[in-house]
Amino acid sequence: MVRLPHTPAEIARGQRLGAVLRRARGGRPMLDTALAARVSPETLRKIESGRVPSPAFPTIAAIAGVLGLSLDAVWAEVDQAGQAEDSAGERFAS
Numbered sequence: 001m002v003r004l005p006h007t008p009a010e011i012a013r014g015q016r017l018g019a020v021l022r023r024a025r026g027g028r029p030m031l032d033t034a035l036a037a038r039v040s041p042e043t044l045r046k047i048e049s050g051r052v053p054s055p056a057f058p059t060i061a062a063i064a065g066v067l068g069l070s071l072d073a074v075w076a077e078v079d080q081a082g083q084a085e086d087s088a089g090e091r092f093a094s
Contacts, residue, residue, distance in 0.1 A: 014053030024067040037062040
């Protein structure tokens with residue numbers, strides 16, 4: 001199976017998602033959070049750093065659950081930031 005490269009929008013969305021999760025984790029150790037979510041610490045590190053632009057839904061659901069975040073809240077923050085970036089880009093493109 002051939003995977004298409006991620007678009008710039010997908011990469012930016014992955015970076016915003018990582019930032020949301022990193023902020024929510026706060027001072028909690030990455031290892032503790034990853035183990036509680038049943039993901040590897042490396043996977044969590046890659047997601048938080050934006051190196052995984054489109055992580056699997058169950059992975060995000062597990063991490064969000066451990067952090068006490070609703071998926072609606074995560075998506076709202078990721079999408080809201082994306083819309084703000086889009087409108088800023090439109091202003092400067094004119």
